Amino acid sequence: MTAWSVTPFSDIILPACSPTFAAELPSPPALTDLQASTLIHWDTTQLESAKSSQQWFLWKGWLANFGIQHIATDEGMHFSEYSQALQAAIAGQG
Numbered sequence: 001m002t003a004w005s006v007t008p009f010s011d012i013i014l015p016a017c018s019p020t021f022a023a024e025l026p027s028p029p030a031l032t033d034l035q036a037s038t039l040i041h042w043d044t045t046q047l048e049s050a051k052s053s054q055q056w057f058l059w060k061g062w063l064a065n066f067g068i069q070h071i072a073t074d075e076g077m078h079f080s081e082y083s084q085a086l087q088a089a090i091a092g093q094g
Contacts, residue, residue, distance in 0.1 A: 018091065020092045021094070031066055034071055035072075039059050040079070041059065042080075043078055046080065058073070059076075060074075
């Protein structure tokens with residue numbers, strides 16, 4: 001019997017912002033520009049399904065993947081609901 005596995009889905013986690021907010025960033029934008037930006041946080045600590053991937057929902061972990069460690073990643077707006085964090089981004093708040 002041959003053992004095999006298939007990954008049915010592959011997630012890509014990216015930061016998002018409104019077009020208005022993006023237009024205020026320097027051109028071309030760089031990840032280090034986030035230091036002067038309001039970061040929006042979705043707190044996934046209460047989500048059991050997010051335990052294994054929680055590091056990617058935190059700015060600190062996501063930025064560390066790109067070698068950026070000097071940004072104050074705990075500051076900004078914090079939301080426990082994804083929809084609230086998304087609405088804040090759509091509204092250009094971060």
